[in-house]
Amino acid sequence: MNPTVLKLGGSVITDKDRADTLDGATLNRVADAVSEGDAENLVLVHGGGSFGHHHASRHGVSTTAGTRDAGAAVDIHGAMKTLNEFVLARLHERDVPALPVHPFSAASRDSDATLVLPTRQVETMLGEGFVPVLHGDVVAHAGAGVTVVSGDELVVSLADQLDADRVGFCSTVPGVLDEDGSVIPEITAYEQAADVLGESESTDVTGGMAGKVRALLELGAPASIFGPDDVAAFLADETPGTRIDG
Structure with missing residues (x-):
């Protein structure tokens, strides 16, 4: 049985307009859905939200703009570790066997900005019945110091490998919305929804909804975008929200 990869958006589990602020109520709902669903062979990835994005923005670091300031890198990584600990704590309260995987210690970018993400530890965790939990982070980047790796990029790399x-x-x-606020059932090409894919209104150094759709179209396998109320449905093998199939 091949794994399922589920990404929890940073805006879902944090108040993205207030630095370092958790959305505890929504995180609890999502954790409930994970604990009540099928967590076997599940890999979780969460975004940075108000913990990662505000710190990265303050230091001028993004997926393309790097820094050689070790203090800045530690600050951004530390914020993401704090958020990861909140996520793990909520899962542990519900007896989900979640373990952290910090990309800063494992991943890197080469001089062409290609992400290199070893997955042996993730595969071993899955084989031992654990739920690996990765997160947006900073990573060493050849020629650029450190740059941000987004949760979206991690999902694509994990899903492929x-x-x-x-x-x-x-x-x-609840999905990608059209001009009337209705969920677009399926997207097979970026141009199909380009007019409605705006940038995030909150501080986001990784691309907002447009970046998510682009990342999922690159997978070459069906995926879906949905809201917090549909996590349980997704884990029950349904395809809620917008189906992305490039």
């Missing part, structure tokens, strides 16, 4: 059967993105909205 682990040959994931299913990929889901839990966002703050």
